[in-house]
Amino acid sequence: MAWGPLLPRLRGVGALALLLVLAVLLMAYTAHQQVRQPSRRGGDQVFDARHVAEHQTRHVLFFNRVPKCGSEMLVLLLQWLQARNGFRHMRLKNTVKRYLTFDQQAALVEEIGERVQESTEPRVSFDRHVYFTNFTSYGFKMPIYLNLVRDPVEKMASRFYYARATPRPGAATPPGYTSPAPPHYTSLEECLRYQDPECTFLTGHHYDLTIPYFCGHEDFCRELNNEAALSLAKRRVEAWYPVVGVLEKVNATLAVLQHHLPHYFAGVLDLYHNDLLGK
Numbered sequence: 211m212a213w214g215p216l217l218p219r220l221r222g223v224g225a226l227a228l229l230l231v232l233a234v235l236l237m238a239y240t241a242h243q244q245v246r247q248p249s250r251r252g253g254d255q256v257f258d259a260r261h262v263a264e265h266q267t268r269h270v271l272f273f274n275r276v277p278k279c280g281s282e283m284l285v286l287l288l289q290w291l292q293a294r295n296g297f298r299h300m301r302l303k304n305t306v307k308r309y310l311t312f313d314q315q316a317a318l319v320e321e322i323g324e325r326v327q328e329s330t331e332p333r334v335s336f337d338r339h340v341y342f343t344n345f346t347s348y349g350f351k352m353p354i355y356l357n358l359v360r361d362p363v364e365k366m367a368s369r370f371y372y373a374r375a376t377p378r379p380g381a382a383t384p385p386g387y388t389s390p391a392p393p394h395y396t397s398l399e400e401c402l403r404y405q406d407p408e409c410t411f412l413t414g415h416h417y418d419l420t421i422p423y424f425c426g427h428e429d430f431c432r433e434l435n436n437e438a439a440l441s442l443a444k445r446r447v448e449a450w451y452p453v454v455g456v457l458e459k460v461n462a463t464l465a466v467l468q469h470h471l472p473h474y475f476a477g478v479l480d481l482y483h484n485d486l487l488g489k
Contacts, residue, residue, distance in 0.1 A: 257449030265346050266450065270326055270353035271297075271335035271474055274342060276423045278368040279358040280457040283486070285337050287464075287478055290485065295476055297333035300325055308340050308418060310427050319348040333473055342426045342446055354471070355450045359420060360457035370398050370409070424451070 273288070275281035288299045302321070310318065318340065326334050336353075345352045359365075374396060394408075395401040401409035411417060416432040424443035425431035431439045447454055452470050455463030464482055467475040 257445060262352075262449050266352040266354065268354060268473070269333050270322070270351075271333070271356060271471070272322070272353035273335065273337040273356045274423055275337055275339050276357055276359060276365075276420055277339055277418075278365050278372060279360045280460065281337070281339075281358055283460075284358060284455070287481060287486065288335055288337070288474070290481055291475065291478060292331075292335075295474060296331060297335060297474060298329050298331040299335045299337070300329075302336055302338035302340075305339075309422070309432065310340065310343070315343050315427060316348050318343060319345050319350050322353070323350055335474060341422045341431065342424055342443075342450075344426065352450055354452060356453060356455075356467075356471075357423060357451060358455040358457055358463070362420065364458075365420070366409075367398055370401065 273281070273284065275285075285299075285301070291297075292299045302318075307314075318338075322336055325336070342355070360368075394406055395404070398409065411419075411434055413435040414433055416429070417434055418432070419434070421439050421443045422431040424447050425439045426442070426446070428439075428442075430436050431442070433439060453463070453466050455467065457463075460482075461479070464475070464478050468478050
């Protein structure tokens with residue numbers, strides 16, 4: 211199945227510095243704990259340049275947003291840039307579900323494919339909080355993937371306080387979804403001191419942390435300190451993400467985006483400083 215006149219081209223493999231930063235962040239998060247031997251090692255294939263060139267299109271950008279890493283800022287910039295750079299940005303339905311079954315992944319891919327076909331612009335970008343999805347498993351070319359990461363401790367603190375301060379009335383919930391119980395503690399320090407489950411992370415347990423957004427929907431991708439999950443996430447970043455930004459280095463991130471993805475991000479630095487920051 212194709213998305214119109216898609217011409218696969220080998221995109222640049224730049225932004226190596228940011229890719230290395232991602233690897234360091236992911237490894238640093240697990241370095242202080244014992245890494246257990248994984249029970250599954252799915253997805254060990256190597257993605258070479260020819261494979262990427264044949265299976266990725268430059269006409270579709272997918273920002274599968276890691277939560278609490280500055281993604282709303284980047285979405286706003288994409289919305290501002292779409293008219294001047296000749297593409298269309300579409301926000302996929304907001305949902306609490308980031309881990310998808312095989313059929314749910316198929317529905318996501320088909321929705322994106324349909325929207326691409328309906329668009330009158332030559333390029334389209336999308337965003338949603340969702341784990342890495344392999345489009346080729348459903349007969350589609352891979353989009354250009356994009357994401358942002360941040361210091362894991364800062365990310366955890368941001369998520370902790372966001373859950374207490376911000377209601378989510380627009381979030382779609384799947385059938386049978388049960389809302390979590392109200393939080394016991396109002397401060398992160400208390401939560402950590404009393405080892406509340408919300409602030410306790412155990413090796414081998416499943417969590418919605420950073421790695422699944424690059425690893426995928428396989429069960430082992432959500433296991434804390436799973437070596438196979440980290441390995442697969444790094445390989446998928448190297449293959450499918452020309453840029454992974456770092457929130458703490460937003461200026462460098464935007465400069466790399468502007469250079470390596472100019473069809474989408476040309477002029478983003480000026481827009482960020484002059485319009486968003488008002489400087």
